[in-house]
Amino acid sequence: MFHGKWIVDGHADILYRMGKEKLAFYDHENRLHQNYQHLQASGVDLQVFVTFVEPEQTASEQLFEVLDSLHRFRNEVERTDRVQAVLSVQDLQRVLQNGHTGGILSLEGADALNGRISILSTLFQLGVRLIGLTWNGANCVADGVGESRGAGLTQFGRDVVKEMRSLGMVVDVSHLAPRGVWDVLDLYDGPVVASHSNAMSVYAHRRNLTDDQIRAIAASGGVIGATFVPDFIGRSEFLTTDDIMKHIDHLLTVAGEDSVAIGSDFDGIESTLQDLRNGSDYPRLLEKIERRYGSTVLAKVGGENWLRVLMQVLPQGDCES
Numbered sequence: 001m002f003h004g005k006w007i008v009d010g011h012a013d014i015l016y017r018m019g020k021e022k023l024a025f026y027d028h029e030n031r032l033h034q035n036y037q038h039l040q041a042s043g044v045d046l047q048v049f050v051t052f053v054e055p056e057q058t059a060s061e062q063l064f065e066v067l068d069s070l071h072r073f074r075n076e077v078e079r080t081d082r083v084q085a086v087l088s089v090q091d092l093q094r095v096l097q098n099g100h101t102g103g104i105l106s107l108e109g110a111d112a113l114n115g116r117i118s119i120l121s122t123l124f125q126l127g128v129r130l131i132g133l134t135w136n137g138a139n140c141v142a143d144g145v146g147e148s149r150g151a152g153l154t155q156f157g158r159d160v161v162k163e164m165r166s167l168g169m170v171v172d173v174s175h176l177a178p179r180g181v182w183d184v185l186d187l188y189d190g191p192v193v194a195s196h197s198n199a200m201s202v203y204a205h206r207r208n209l210t211d212d213q214i215r216a217i218a219a220s221g222g223v224i225g226a227t228f229v230p231d232f233i234g235r236s237e238f239l240t241t242d243d244i245m246k247h248i249d250h251l252l253t254v255a256g257e258d259s260v261a262i263g264s265d266f267d268g269i270e271s272t273l274q275d276l277r278n279g280s281d282y283p284r285l286l287e288k289i290e291r292r293y294g295s296t297v298l299a300k301v302g303g304e305n306w307l308r309v310l311m312q313v314l315p316q317g318d319c320e321s
């Protein structure tokens with residue numbers, strides 16, 4: 001918690017890097033951007049843990065890797081008194097009220113579904129609550145921004161989006177090709193999020209969002225998570241929090257204060273901003289937002305906007321997993 005406010009980070013690849021580099025979440029000495037020590041220092045109360053998988057593998061291999069990631073979360077991260085899994089609205093309320101740190105699971109790229117709705121239901125039962133439908137390439141659900149065909153949702157993708165709404169899962173459009181973003185906005189009857197994307201008007205990168213997309217996500221009641229990825233922020237090699245503030249300024253102008261949030265992409269990035277090297281540096285950015293916009297806007301951007309979306313979408317009641 002940062003000065004009495006809930007802080008939510010909507011996207012970090014901690015589980016991926018733990019697996020790839022054999023790093024332990026509770027080892028304070030390691031290179032993870034967001035190990036437990038940095039998570040504590042960041043003030044983040046709810047961290048989205050993403051199960052990113054290398055894209056060049058087959059869908060079946062990706063499913064195995066996703067299952068490995070979920071196992072890693074359960075066995076190496078989730079501890080009763082430290083990080084608690086959030087599966088429902090009630091879990092979220094309980095974690096925040098008790099002052100614990102919550103962890104919520106996200107799938108980045110729906111390749112592992114392999115055209116089967118049954119796998120979507122199974123991953124839901126295993127605790128996954130957000131899905132970024134694609135990474136940069138194409139899969140059974142849609143095309144990502146790196147696929148030149150630029151197609152929208154497939155028929156299976158449409159089924160996935162509808163089923164996610166009825167299960168209580170958040171649809172994440174970061175990485176989707178533009179047509180897919182519009183398809184999701186048309187089809188998903190709830191708040192749509194872009195968990196880790198910045199503003200195209202500030203810096204033209206294929207992973208950033210146009211003003212029309214930003215306005216439409218805001219109109220759905222969703223959020224755009226400003227992200228710390230240097231490649232999406234600007235051209236210089238020496239970018240700082242002042243440069244991500246330019247994106248936050250623009251997002252606030254176009255989307256309004258109820259639709260801007262944060263999605264760091266920590267542990268999914270090879271380089272970092274000069275003054276935002278890991279979770280322990282998080283307060284520098286939060287202080288800048290507070291200084292420029294005041295404590296009410298910081299509370300919304302820092303966490304309340306994400307929490308509103310999750311309260312609206314997550315299932316009610318105690319979920320077994």
Ligand SMILES: [Zn+2]
Nearest residue numbers: 108175196268
């Ligand atoms: Zn990503």
